Amino acid sequence: MAGTRFRPCIDLHGGQVKQIVGGTLRDDDAGRLQTNFVSAQPAAHYAQLYREHGLAGGHVVMLGAGNEAAAEAALQAWPDALQVGGGISADNAGGWIARGAAKVIVTSWLFPDAAFDAQRLRRLAAAVGRERLVVDLSCRRTAAGWVVAMNRWQTLTDMALGADSLAMLAEHCSEFLVHAADVEGLCRGIDRDLVRALARWSPIPVTYAGGAASVDDLSLVDELSAGRVHLTIGSALDIFGGSQIRFADCVAWNRAVDARRGDPVS
Template sequence: MRFRPCIDIHNGSVKQIVGSSLSDAGNKAEDNFVSQKGGGYYAALYKEHGLKGGHIIILNPEGSEYYGADLETAYDALKEYPGGLQIGGGINDGNAGRFLDKGASHVIVTSFVFKGGIINYDNLGKINKAVGRQRLVLDLSCRKKDGRYFIVTDRWQKFTDTELTLETMKELSEWCDEFLIHAVDVEGKASGIEDYVAGLIGAFSEIPVTYAGGIHSFEDIQKLRDISQSRSDYTIGSALDIFGGSLSFEEVCSRFND
């Protein structure tokens, strides 16, 4: 169970947002924290602490007026820590190689694979061929609807018809190296973890999985460890003191990281 740090980029800045508030219209989001430091600062911090496999997420679409600034911030991070960070946000078979060339260890993909609300196997095959299974992470971020959890796309704004289940995870694990799962309904709210998602990860053992969403205390980390049977790596965002929260980054690095 390892701590996987994050660098979320929105409107050109490193931020922590409430995930469910994100909207492409007007480039809006409810901010928890807006950093005065760039992506390179956080990448250097993670490198200093030996934290590998963290992720950069670009939260503006490619057509946004802020996308160029997002890329600059992301590239600064990749340059500072080559091979140490994954990157996601608008990745497809045409641009994935650019991010790998800039130093990303993996690319993270959702919307390109879940076109039209279902698994698009043509696109899944294209991105798999473009980067290789060993450098592909599938983001299975989910939201709850009618008592069930469905994968969401387009920066968590659109529900797909694909339910997040153990069967879905097992099927998709044949195509990629890891999963990243944001529990979007609790993302950025520091309100505790989604037990169902943690339980799914605990029942799954094919490839590594990183859980993100709601962690705001060491009790939450221990709960995730217990429910997932120590099979889940984890991300903490706005609860960390480096992002304006109260949870010590230094202490997180020294605990629950085995």
């Protein structure tokens, strides 16, 4: 891999673009949900912004019900460039590809009763193709290491992250997306140990999300992972009400990465 890239996001909750402290997501959000930002702009606005700056590969994540129309509008604003996740299964994945998703992102459906089901993974890969599938391995740190968390990061599954589990999954998907749920939305720094581990374990591209607090975190992830892990930045970005990281600086970072490897600069 030629270097860490900034990967944009569009997080949807209740049909609106929001930045949320990930650890506060619950089935009953009343009185518990901590929201860093609620946008006055629709999801399609951000998709168009990313399109203008050539930021392909971003993820549109539906956090709960009521987000389908907003997600579809974002995909239509930049067809075949963004990934979509949230409630994805073998039954609806093809429909999301038809609506403009470059790839679909799956987590919870692979873990009925919090237990990994390899047959479901094979079914989903067969439905859309390995190259169209991203497995979300968002996780929480435990005494034994990092464990995949599902159901909006509320429920720990039976899958621990490691070289063997990632190698097995990589046979059926083209990318991993990993939110560090314990630090997601806190803007207090990335989980450095997890970034290092993902770089060692993953045989395919992986995007890390959670805790980014400075544009320097892009160079930090690049250093820790030898350029093998990409970084998503949310709450700290100025386009999401943050004061720590300028979106323009993230765009400039990607252009510098493209220049180093000789790609055309958008």
